[in-house]
């Protein structure tokens with residue numbers, strides 16, 4: 001186990017009082033593990049993903065990496081954590097600067113991590129090749145590429161420094177099935193090559209089941225079911241899991 005999440009909580013004020021978006025969530029991830037984080041819309045998946053990367057501050061609870069509690073207040077600790085844990089956003093285009101070229105966007109984490117300009121440029125070419133895009137895409141801007149391409153570029157940027165864990169938030173939800181498959185294959189080849197662990201956030205339980213060994217199910221901010229994928233598929237215990245399965249089955253009819 002290298003990531004340990006303990007009793008994370010996050011609430012927001014709402015019209016009737018407080019909305020608990022993440023409610024006492026605890027789980028662990030083993031080195032190189034591929035885990036699906038599932039839940040219906042509004043169940044707290046993105047909030048939990050953001051807490052895991054310090055993009056949103058938790059109200060309470062802790063995140064430990066290799067047994068050390070991460071303090072997102074310290075820039076040094078944050079930097080070291082981001083070398084190991086990277087997050088890919090639900091909306092890829094939103095995470096790119098509109099005035100920066102794709103090449104510059106991918107280079108940014110490399111330059112922050114000790115690469116020289118020339119080394120970073122070489123790595124950008126390697127990464128573009130790895131995600132199946134021509135080298136000249138480095139000179140394009142985000143508005144000049146498609147959603148699926150943007151998602152692959154977001155992956156290239158996140159994996160550029162070879163993190164140990166990649167958190168992917170609904171990264172294939174707006175893509176056609178073929179592009180979706182290509183992106184999953186890319187993630188799996190990374191996992192094979194570098195042993196990258198994946199926390200794959202989705203509402204599509206069959207998609208997650210296709211390649212995640214273990215599933216975590218969120219409902220109303222709580223982790224209501226967790227365990228081996230096949231066990232959960234064959235004998236879902238919680239109504240929220242049953243609903244996710246039902247919704248996925250209805251889609252495939």
Ligand SMILES: Nc1ncnc2c1ncn2[C@@H]1O[C@H](COP(=O)(O)OP(=O)(O)OP(=O)(O)O)[C@@H](O)[C@H]1O
Nearest residue numbers: 012019021039040041042043044045046047048203
């Ligand atoms: N910054 C915020 N301020 C107030 N409420 C928020 C904020 N962020 C999220 N919420 C609320 O927290 C709940 C969980 O939202 P979250 O985005 O984590 O859900 P999700 O599971 O990712 O949903 P989706 O599948 O639609 O992406 C929702 O009710 C949402 O409205």
Ligand SMILES: [Mg+2]
Nearest residue numbers: 045046090170
């Ligand atoms: Mg979300």
